[in-house]
Amino acid sequence: xxxxxxxxxxxxxxxxxxxxxxxxxxxxEDVATFPAxxxxxxxxxxxxxxxxxxxxxxxxxxxxxxxxxxxxxxxPVAEIMFMDFLGIILDELANQAxxxxxxxxxxxxxxxxxxxxxxxxxxxxxxxxxSLEAWVTHTPGLKMIAPSTPAxxxxxxxxxxxxxxxxxxxxxxLLYATEGEVPDGEYVLPIGKADIKRAGSDVTIVSWxxxxxxxxxxxxxxxxxxxxxxxxxxxxxxxxxxxxxxxSLGRTHRLVIVHEAVKTSGFGAEVAxxxxxxGFDLLDAPIKRVTAPxxxxxxxxxxxxxxVPDAAKIRAAVLSxx
Amino acid sequence: MAVERDQLLDMYRCMVKIREFENxxxxxxxxxxxxxxxxxxxxxxxxxxxxxxxxxxxDLIASTxxxxxxxxxxxxxxxxxxxxxxxxxxxYCKGKGGSMHIAAIELGILGANGVVxxxxxxxxxxxxxxxxxxxxxxxxxxxxxxxxxxxxxxEALNLASIWDxxxxxxxxxxxxxxxxxxxxxxxxxxxxxxxxGYGFPGIVVDGNDAxxxxxxxxxxxxxxxxxxxxxxxxxxxxxHHGHFVGDQALYRDPAEHAEWxxxxxxxxxxxxxxxxxxxxxxxxxxxxxxIRAEIEEAVAFALASPxxxxxxxxxxxxxx
Ligand SMILES: Cc1ncc(C[n+]2csc(CCOP(=O)(O)OP(=O)(O)O)c2C)c(N)n1
Ligand SMILES: [Mg+2]
Numbered sequence: 001x002x003x004x005x006x007x008x009x010x011x012x013x014x015x016x017x018x019x020x021x022x023x024x025x026x027x028x029e030d031v032a033t034f035p036a037x038x039x040x041x042x043x044x045x046x047x048x049x050x051x052x053x054x055x056x057x058x059x060x061x062x063x064x065x066x067x068x069x070x071x072x073x074x075x076p077v078a079e080i081m082f083m084d085f086l087g088i089i090l091d092e093l094a095n096q097a098x099x100x101x102x103x104x105x106x107x108x109x110x111x112x113x114x115x116x117x118x119x120x121x122x123x124x125x126x127x128x129x130x131s132l133e134a135w136v137t138h139t140p141g142l143k144m145i146a147p148s149t150p151a152x153x154x155x156x157x158x159x160x161x162x163x164x165x166x167x168x169x170x171x172x173x174l175l176y177a178t179e180g181e182v183p184d185g186e187y188v189l190p191i192g193k194a195d196i197k198r199a200g201s202d203v204t205i206v207s208w209x210x211x212x213x214x215x216x217x218x219x220x221x222x223x224x225x226x227x228x229x230x231x232x233x234x235x236x237x238x239x240x241x242x243x244x245x246x247x248s249l250g251r252t253h254r255l256v257i258v259h260e261a262v263k264t265s266g267f268g269a270e271v272a273x274x275x276x277x278x279g280f281d282l283l284d285a286p287i288k289r290v291t292a293p294x295x296x297x298x299x300x301x302x303x304x305x306x307x308v309p310d311a312a313k314i315r316a317a318v319l320s321x322x
Numbered sequence: 323m324a325v326e327r328d329q330l331l332d333m334y335r336c337m338v339k340i341r342e343f344e345n346x347x348x349x350x351x352x353x354x355x356x357x358x359x360x361x362x363x364x365x366x367x368x369x370x371x372x373x374x375x376x377x378x379x380x381d382l383i384a385s386t387x388x389x390x391x392x393x394x395x396x397x398x399x400x401x402x403x404x405x406x407x408x409x410x411x412x413x414y415c416k417g418k419g420g421s422m423h424i425a426a427i428e429l430g431i432l433g434a435n436g437v438v439x440x441x442x443x444x445x446x447x448x449x450x451x452x453x454x455x456x457x458x459x460x461x462x463x464x465x466x467x468x469x470x471x472x473x474x475x476x477e478a479l480n481l482a483s484i485w486d487x488x489x490x491x492x493x494x495x496x497x498x499x500x501x502x503x504x505x506x507x508x509x510x511x512x513x514x515x516x517x518x519g520y521g522f523p524g525i526v527v528d529g530n531d532a533x534x535x536x537x538x539x540x541x542x543x544x545x546x547x548x549x550x551x552x553x554x555x556x557x558x559x560x561x562h563h564g565h566f567v568g569d570q571a572l573y574r575d576p577a578e579h580a581e582w583x584x585x586x587x588x589x590x591x592x593x594x595x596x597x598x599x600x601x602x603x604x605x606x607x608x609x610x611x612x613i614r615a616e617i618e619e620a621v622a623f624a625l626a627s628p629x630x631x632x633x634x635x636x637x638x639x640x641x642x
Contacts, residue, residue, distance in 0.1 A: 063443075064447065065443045072382055072451035
């Protein structure tokens with residue numbers, strides 16, 4: 001074990017995968033010489049410009065060429081600098097990559113990873129701060145990963161690279177500086193397994209990405225209130241570990257879902273619907289969601305802080321369940 | 323790179339096969355047996371035949387919504403193609419793709435595409451795979467005049483150029499994008515001129531002359547194989563039918579249509595074969611008869627093929 005930050009852990013995982021498989025390459029804007037959040041710089045230093053490829057400002061071509069390269073036998077790891085630019089690559093991602101395996105009757109594989117940076121918190125305003133995971137989860141054929149710790153990021157980026165499907169890997173920008181113990185050497189986590197980040201018996205808080213950290217902070221506050229909160233980190237949204245959610249509810253009987261994305265049609269609604277359908281009898285209280293409001297992300301630091309769910313809001317939602 | 327007798331005969335045979343295939347698909351559609359959209363390739367056969375004659379089996383192609391000709395010329399099995407466009411379980415994609423989504427990775431066919439212009443970056447990515455794997459394979463991307471106004475075209479051409487990819491771009495300029503005449507939808511009207519904007523050669527050829535298509539493409543492919551980077555070949559051509567079956571193409575000038583029909587690529591090729599003494603009328607008729615029989619057999623195969631099982635609905639979403 002070594003202490004690594006979130007970005008370093010992703011780079012560590014990528015470097016190991018690139019060593020293991022020469023068909024893995026990294027591609028995107030400034031990924032080699034001046035990566036926006038620094039992640040792939042170490043990969044470039046280790047592997048050079050053939051395997052860590054800078055592109056022009058051409059998101060469509062980054063994503064579109066990755067689809068063709070993957071179909072023709074390579075394993076691209078494409079970086080889309082901000083998740084907000086998903087709209088630019090949506091045809092290549094959702095109409096091409098996601099559908100090719102099905103549309104072509106299972107004869108073609110499209111093994112690619114889209115790494116992309118999500119989230120508010122640095123005053124980047126409405127076009128550089130969104131959490132758009134629900135755009136991805138609404139498209140069958142795509143997998144959606146949203147880790148919250150350096151160790152999970154290392155294990156899941158390796159799994160994403162090895163997966164034979166198109167995978168979107170969402171990296172919250174505030175997580176890059178967070179540190180944690182990370183297993184040394186090869187470390188691969190299964191895709192589709194949630195993780196109990198804190199055990200508790202009174203309420204299940206389901207979240208992912210940076211909201212796991214906020215939920216853990218809320219659990220600390222709740223402990224002082226005499227409430228033992230369980231924090232379940234989904235880690236991957238597609239495929240979803242339904243069993244872990246239902247199993248936790250079997251013990252706690254209360255559910256609060258926390259995500260940074262806006263509320264309407266957010267992935268929290270999906271989790272709530274599944275629980276209402278398959279876990280209704282487990283519930284002793286209504287399901288609560290703690291999310292951003294249905295607005296664009298504001299610039300003003302005051303407004304931005306009000307936009308992003310925090311520990312106090314999560315605590316209040318839990319306490320409202322009585 | 324002059325064309326020899328057997329090569330031209332093979333191209334002719336390929337063109338006849340495409341034409342006969344499309345004629346039967348047309349009949350099946352009109353008879354009501356064929357679901358969805360059907361974009362016929364008839365009239366553009368010299369492009370598919372001429373281009374594919376320059377390729378090796380391990381070269382890759384990315385195709386379009388008007389893609390039957392590409393698949394046939396790249397070696398596609400007409401039985402599996404007909405089964406696919408009829409939505410049958412025996413088709414190339416188990417009936418899940420249809421006319422606009424035939425793919426056959428084992429033949430290097432990365433798929434037809436329902437999204438205009440989407441094939442272009444995909445073809446460029448395949449060219450990167452060819453280059454990356456240290457071989458001398460090439461990737462050929464087909465697209466129409468209409469597609470060359472998509473952003474995908476511009477971004478992908480630039481990427482192919484800066485990476486010196488073994489990519490050949492084949493623009494099938496049939497002068498219309500649905501009902502929108504090219505002189506009204508883009509300037510300049512030679513799509514190949516746009517290649518210069520990205521720093522590589524673009525040439526215009528008569529897309530109804532299989533030999534001309536072959537020669538220009540052979541040069542482009544040789545350049546790509548040798549590491550010389552991309553080339554665009556623009557083939558001026560004409561679709562014989564409407565945009566899809568059902569479209570009467572009333573937006574086209576009947577006189578212009580008649581001129582192009584008189585320059586049917588099959589007729590032009592037959593004339594060349596005859597004038598050089600490479601095949602007489604009897605030999606050409608024999609080819610046609612043989613291919614008609616093959617297509618009839620394929621139609622029978624497709625019509626006798628089972629529908630997909632309902633359980634197939636839920637399979638192949640993910641690869642495991
Ligand atoms: C992105 C996109 N826009 C619009 C359409 C509808 N559409 C299908 S074919 C076509 C015209 C394409 O013209 P061209 O590229 O010249 O090909 P052609 O049909 O002439 O072979 C259009 C607009 C589509 N399928 N995809
Ligand atoms: Mg056209």
